[in-house]
Structure formats: C-alpha cells, structure tokens
Amino acid sequence: MEKCDPVCEGTSPEIADQVKAELLEDRSAVSIADLFKALGDPTRIKIIHALSLHELCVHDLTIVLGMGQSAVSHQLRYLRNLRIVKRRKEGKTVYYSLDDNHIEQLFVLTRQHLEHD
Amino acid sequence: MEKCDPVCEGTSPEIADQVKAELLEDRSAVSIADLFKALGDPTRIKIIHALSLHELCVHDLTIVLGMGQSAVSHQLRYLRNLRIVKRRKEGKTVYYSLDDNHIEQLFVLTRQHLEHD
DNA sequence: TTAATATATGAGCAATTATTCATATGTTGA
DNA sequence: TCAACATATGAATAATTGCTCATATATTAA
Numbered sequence: 001m002e003k004c005d006p007v008c009e010g011t012s013p014e015i016a017d018q019v020k021a022e023l024l025e026d027r028s029a030v031s032i033a034d035l036f037k038a039l040g041d042p043t044r045i046k047i048i049h050a051l052s053l054h055e056l057c058v059h060d061l062t063i064v065l066g067m068g069q070s071a072v073s074h075q076l077r078y079l080r081n082l083r084i085v086k087r088r089k090e091g092k093t094v095y096y097s098l099d100d101n102h103i104e105q106l107f108v109l110t111r112q113h114l115e116h117d
Numbered sequence: 118m119e120k121c122d123p124v125c126e127g128t129s130p131e132i133a134d135q136v137k138a139e140l141l142e143d144r145s146a147v148s149i150a151d152l153f154k155a156l157g158d159p160t161r162i163k164i165i166h167a168l169s170l171h172e173l174c175v176h177d178l179t180i181v182l183g184m185g186q187s188a189v190s191h192q193l194r195y196l197r198n199l200r201i202v203k204r205r206k207e208g209k210t211v212y213y214s215l216d217d218n219h220i221e222q223l224f225v226l227t228r229q230h231l232e233h234d
Numbered sequence: 235t236t237a238a239t240a241t242a243t244g245a246g247c248a249a250t251t252a253t254t255c256a257t258a259t260g261t262t263g264a
Numbered sequence: 265t266c267a268a269c270a271t272a273t274g275a276a277t278a279a280t281t282g283c284t285c286a287t288a289t290a291t292t293a294a
Binding site: 020023031039040046060063064100109112 | 143
C-alpha cells in the first residue's frame, strides 16, 4: 500500500472518499464472491444446468457429466453447503435438485449477457 | 470414470440420457463459468461495486480498496479482458467504468438472493 | 450376516490464482 | 531533456482448488 497524499489530479478526492464510504464491507464482498465462485467452474455449471432440467441422483449425474462418482460427490457437497442444491434420500439413492430459483435466474441473465455480445 | 451399466434403480435411464442430450456443451459451460469466475473474488466484487457507484481512476481505486496499485491494475486488466469494465484515458490518468449493465443486474439479483436467506 | 450397490469423505497432487516486487511505458510540466 | 506522476506488466510466490485414489458409511437383498 503506497502513499496517496497527492491524489491524482483527474478526480476530486471527495469522490474517492464518498465511494469508499459507500463501498461494500469486506464480509459482504466475500459473501457475494463466494456465491459467484460456486458458479465459476464448468463442472458445477453443468451440474446446476442438469438439475435445472431434472432432479437427478448422483449416479445419473456421473453419466450425464461423464465424470467419476467421487468428483461429482465432492462438487455436490460444495453446492449443498452453499444451499445451491438440496438432496432427497430414497432408499440407497440420493436425489439432488436446485434449492432456490434465484440461481436459475442468475443463469438466464448470464446467458443473455453472453449471447448479447 | 467407472462402469455405469446397471443404472441405479431410482431413476429411469431415459431421463439421464435426455438430460445428457440437452446439457450445455463444454464451451458454453466454460464461457458461463469464466464470467462467474470473474465475479468470484472479493477484490473484483469491490471494484465492480465501486465502479457501479462512480467512474474512477486507478489511483482512486487503490485508495478506495486500500490495495497496492499493481494488484488493482492486474485485476482491472482481468476485468477488461472480459469486457466487464472499460477505460477512458485523459492525460496521465485512466478512468475505469462498467462496460455493461448486465453485470449490475447480476449484482442486484445476487444480493437479493443472499438477503433472502 | 454377507455381498452388492449408492453415496460420502479424507489425503494427496497438479493446476490455477491473487498478490507483491521490480521495472517498463506513457504523459506532463519545468 | 529530465524529473515526477500514473498506469501497466512480467516473474515469483503463497494460497486455493478440482480431481483421483482409497476407503468409509449406509441401505437393501439374499
């Protein structure tokens, strides 16, 4: 962190101070980033997309994704900790589905953003 | 990747196949994940939030964020490569602002999601 | 109980990443 | 041209992360 006494001429220091005062707190920024981080991996994106199409058990997800069972389970735990997916047990099998439709909205909005460009 | 001939009883194999057929392609999943990944870091979240409040030069951002100039510059380049922020040069100083209001929408939606819970 | 199936999880490893340090580029004024 | 300022960037490093392997837990059927 360097000295910043001679604020660059271009911007008034009041604006920087004002923005600094209004800026998100650390924990808020971390919370928001954590949620986006969860969506920032292709495997998890595919899992979320698959579950937006249909509730699926872990085994079916391994088929759909073409991945090992362990990797899928790890990612599902990750997503479950963030309450992005939830599970429902039925005998031996565990069915996963999206826990919240906000996630789907983020999805739709993001795809729009990408197509728009 | 293990054998998956005896599909788990719980789900019909047709559903897994159907979901697999509709699932996002690799490159789409990667594109979407890349965008979310850009939002998956507290520093970048703060940068985006700050710029949603006001156009700012790099130096002011270092003040607002309380971070080194180099770190800020690196993150700005990252965000600029993804067209999340854009720059405007004026003499020595470079002003950054959000390139697209879709990002702000994602922001709002995400904060709603977090507050909701 | 034993075997088979479905899922979960800890440890370890390779790849990625956010920051720092040092330095380069570009701009302005003296 | 030279010095000061504003920003950019390459290299190095520490921390994080996604996957695999081996194994544990849980459920069902024989």
